[in-house]
Amino acid sequence: MTQNANITLVIGGNGKTGRRVADKLSAQGREVRIGSRSGVPPFDWHEPSTWVPALEGVDRVYVTYFPDLAFPGAAEQVAEFSKVAVANGARRLVLLSGRGEEAAEVSEENLKASGADWTIVRASWFNQNFSESFFLEPVLAGEIALPTGDAVEAFVDADDIADVVVAALTDDKHIGKTYELSGPRLLSYTDVAAELSKATGREIKYISVTNEEYRAVLRENDLPEEFADLFTMILDGRNAHLVHGVEEALGRKPKDFAEFAHEAAASGVWNV
Numbered sequence: 376m377t378q379n380a381n382i383t384l385v386i387g388g389n390g391k392t393g394r395r396v397a398d399k400l401s402a403q404g405r406e407v408r409i410g411s412r413s414g415v416p417p418f419d420w421h422e423p424s425t426w427v428p429a430l431e432g433v434d435r436v437y438v439t440y441f442p443d444l445a446f447p448g449a450a451e452q453v454a455e456f457s458k459v460a461v462a463n464g465a466r467r468l469v470l471l472s473g474r475g476e477e478a479a480e481v482s483e484e485n486l487k488a489s490g491a492d493w494t495i496v497r498a499s500w501f502n503q504n505f506s507e508s509f510f511l512e513p514v515l516a517g518e519i520a521l522p523t524g525d526a527v528e529a530f531v532d533a534d535d536i537a538d539v540v541v542a543a544l545t546d547d548k549h550i551g552k553t554y555e556l557s558g559p560r561l562l563s564y565t566d567v568a569a570e571l572s573k574a575t576g577r578e579i580k581y582i583s584v585t586n587e588e589y590r591a592v593l594r595e596n597d598l599p600e601e602f603a604d605l606f607t608m609i610l611d612g613r614n615a616h617l618v619h620g621v622e623e624a625l626g627r628k629p630k631d632f633a634e635f636a637h638e639a640a641a642s643g644v645w646n647v
Contacts, residue, residue: 435467457489529557554620
């Protein structure tokens with residue numbers, strides 16, 4: 376077991392939530408190590424030999440898994456990593472999980488079984504999916520095509536997720552808690568397109584496509600086709616209700632999608 380030095384390992388520390396968690400912890404004067412293949416030392420989920428060096432001096436970890444906990448092999452890797460983390464002195468583990476994903480719940484139970492002081496943070500669709508990753512290019516092009524029909528989702532802001540994670544990493548009152556996070560209202564993708572159009576001042580359309588049509592788009596862009604199945608699963612109505620984890624953890628309301636869209640538009644990310 377390594378001597379802990381009060382370092383927080385943020386796995387996926389260059390990602391949407393990880394980057395924000397790392398920044399917020401650093402702003403509090405806490406030492407942060409980025410867990411990524413480009414980190415020092417590097418961390419790679421698929422190279423277990425990188426885990427112990429990345430855990431050197433670490434006493435707590437924000438655990439995120441790319442591309443998603445629902446993907447094959449994720450539960451087994453999370454189980455093994457959690458055991459290694461606890462054995463090396465990192466007892467405090469906060470896991471980013473998927474809201475409404477049965478496969479992700481297997482990873483949750485595996486992490487709990489490690490003997491860690493755990494917190495589970497469940498989230499689904501991030502507001503920032505439209506400004507930082509998957510759907511940025513479609514928004515810039517003015518057309519969002521997804522196999523989501525008229526499904527509704529309570530989009531949650533990545534800053535709200537990060538605030539809950541930071542609270543869980545730094546305050547023992549969150550140990551043993553599972554927080555399900557959502558935004559303050561349900562939106563269809565037609566509603567999303569309308570909010571984005573309002574924020575950007577130009578027309579952005581939503582087009583519903585079939586699962587197979589979307590799989591073809593993923594193939595063309597060298598992305599895992601499993602994303603199409605994941606979208607279909609978590610948008611089948613299981614998450615079509617509001618939850619209140621942000622209020623429970625932080626004592627405040629979550630950010631609305633319209634506020635996010637206004638801020639993102641002001642940043643220039645959607646300028647064309």
